[in-house]
Amino acid sequence: MHELSICQALLNQVEALVRQHGARAARRVTVRVGALSGVVPELLARAFLLARAGTRACDAELIIEYAPVRVRCERCDAQSEASANNLRCAACGDWHTKLVSGDELVLVSVEMIKDKGPDVRNKAAANPCVSTLNPLT
Numbered sequence: 001m002h003e004l005s006i007c008q009a010l011l012n013q014v015e016a017l018v019r020q021h022g023a024r025a026a027r028r029v030t031v032r033v034g035a036l037s038g039v040v041p042e043l044l045a046r047a048f049l050l051a052r053a054g055t056r057a058c059d060a061e062l063i064i065e066y067a068p069v070r071v072r073c074e075r076c077d078a079q080s081e082a083s084a085n086n087l088r089c090a091a092c093g094d095w096h097t098k099l100v101s102g103d104e105l106v107l108v109s110v111e112m113i114k115d116k117g118p119d120v121r122n123k124a125a126a127n128p129c130v131s132t133l134n135p136l137t
């Protein structure tokens with residue numbers, strides 16, 4: 001499943017960020033999915049639920065932002081929204097456009113749970129995230 005490997009890569013990024021910021025876990029992960037990225041948001045959301053098990057994002061919520069297809073016209077230089085099967089300039093109708101956005105899949109933000117209490121290390125050691133229901137093990 002294409003989306004699962006995307007999620008795993010995404011979660012690697014999230015874990016690195018959580019570690020880098022000395023946080024305990026990720027609470028909310030926001031990604032932007034372009035209409036031309038080839039990623040199906042529903043499948044991505046489902047894959048995230050599988051992939052997050054055992055990571056520091058195990059309770060994190062995934063927020064998916066949809067990025068519209070935007071093009072810049074090479075003739076009139078206007079930027080406009082386009083649809084995946086029609087990349088024509090909305091201003092002058094010319095076909096000579098360049099994609100500005102819409103094919104991306106990016107990690108936009110990660111909201112983290114920080115607790116600087118003395119029990120941080122204990123919590124990390126006794127990781128409640130390691131679920132016996134993890135279908136990947």
Ligand SMILES: [Zn+2]
Binds near residue numbers: 073074091
């Ligand atoms: Zn134009």
